[in-house]
Amino acid sequence: MSEEALIGLFVATVQFGTLVFLAALGELIAERAGVLNLGVEGMMAMGAVSGFMVGLETGSPWAAFFAAAAVGALVGGLHALVSVVLGADQVVSGLALTIGGLGLAAYVGRNVVGERPETLFTDLGIAGLADIPWIGEIFFDQPPVVYLTVLLGIAGWFVLARTRLGLAIRAAGESAPTTDTAGHSVMALRSGAVMVGGACAGAAGSFLSLYMAPGWVEGMVAGRGWIAVALVIFGAWRPGRLALGALLFGFTLALQPRLQSFDIELLGVEVNRISPALLGILPFVLTVVVLVIISWRYRHRPSPAPAALGLPYRREER
């Protein structure tokens, strides 16, 4: 394996990690407020297609990025309306969001399949640091979305852990009646959290369609939204551990298409002779294995999940 290939692997690890971290951070915020949103896959697809289309139209990746975030927030708002404001089942609503979102994305994007926007996000070589061997290329010569996501992660942690708003959000996820009695609007907190989560998922989708795999094809999100949902469990609903998990999954996602070109032997099997389709199951199998290990570790302890996760709240019925 050449040095170049290895650096490429780590560069891609950071990028795939960013992709799943951004989506998972949004889901984490929503779940800390007590709302399970299984629509991440659909929101990412909507973000990917709308970001791509705005990118085509305006030529500005940033306009596309924020448009995708807005669309994501809007789609997340539908989940908030149905499951938070109206109190319908969160699982059903989220699944409908994924199926409907994928369908709507396919419909909206039917005419732009195969097109390429003129400007995409470009790598941001940070002066001085980008020239450091290895480290520079991996950490300091990435597209701006990577750095923005790091900032968002820190901001998300800070707001959740260190501010009154964060306390109120977490309270809504632990005990909605208590939060209501303390004078907060559970509905506003939860809806807001879900919409912020949608914005993150939508933005992550546009990172996919405007940088990682420029273009739009149906099914391009390919399960990364679901990996983001699983990551939140892996991260035990904490942003810091979420980042670690994102790098682990990012590594697997980056490794999978590259294993083909690596001339190494694993357990007596030459890796480059394994079918790419079989290697493609890696991230998904890893997700299942990781979830099982996590649950094994928590088998005698209370789950770290927010206590009110998935429970609708109606003031009139507390």
Add this chain to the structure above:
Amino acid sequence: MIRIVWRPFQALAGNRPVLARRENVVPATQAVAFLLGIVVALILGVILLWTSGHSPAEVYERMFDSAFMGTDSLSRTLERATPLALTGLSVAVAGSMGLWNIGAEGQMMAGAIVATGVAMMADGLSGPLLIALMMVSGIVGGMVLMLGPALARSHLRVSEIITTLMLVYVAIRVVEWLETGPWKDPESFGFAVIEPVPEQAALPGLFGRANIGVLIALGLLLVFWLAVSRTAWGYELRLAGSSPDTARYAGVSLRRKVLTALLLSGGIAGLAGAVQLTGSAVRLESGLSNGYGFAGIIVAALALMRPSGVAVVAFVFGAVQVGGQSIQTLGVSSAISDILQAMILFGALVAVVFFNYRVRWTGPGGGSSSADPAEPDPVEPDPVEPGPVEPDPVEPDPVEGAA
């Protein structure tokens, strides 16, 4: 002295809509909610079609005709309703215990994989025997893919939602691998396809494109309706889902119930794969499951996990999908049928809420005129009383013990 207190959100806070439980619940059923869902979806579809420059009337007419008018159309609808009914039942069996099998799509594939493998080995068998064998192996295949998630759920409480879904991607990738490698048809002129299932394994047709898969699905729905609603086993299953503690006191093994429900669910989805393989598809291919497993989730949710409802919703969804295919000749994307299906579910979800709740506008006098005197709104601020009645939104009180 006049004290002016400026509270910008007072008007909003004192005069807002609140969902209040109806004293007399609207005597409407899920069937009505389903119909309302269809209406909502069709209206949203009109908007969508309009904005993209199609004539909604023309599109809907084409959809309706192609799904219902004439025996050929009906047979196409039934052909699509068959896998939908089976995957819907698969999701419903798990759902009657409060579990979510959202990986029916993958279990379908697993069923089709094992059925194909068996057919390759038992090529010489007579038709009925081979078909029976393939059906059984389909069930086994679905169960095998479900085994991991089921054990993880029953013994470690790992969310079955994510594990079942993850294995969808695994199953589809395995089919892609089989297509390109081990099972590649040597007579396919280089195309990466698996050889077609033996001719005698094709399910006998009923009429048009419908085959006896319809009867298999209906029979299974009947069996599960009886089992879930009329047997002690079914009662325990529902009890374990709705009230696990009660079930435990009654001596029901929750672990075993979770395991059975999930494995059955996987088996039925696997059967759907085998039926699809022998009924409609020619060969095992990565597009065989075609979204039926995911649509089955919506089918089961709309049917409230009841087998009778699954049959009805599956038929309607079969029609929506046939309609979605037919409008491609009008230049309309078939993705519209996915959107319609999801919108039907959203519409029905919202409708059910309004059957049980009504919107009450709370007036600024503390509660509305129509407020139930027995149920005063407990946290309504009294605007007459001066002072900080309303909690300041900027500096809220910390909630103890929240984290």
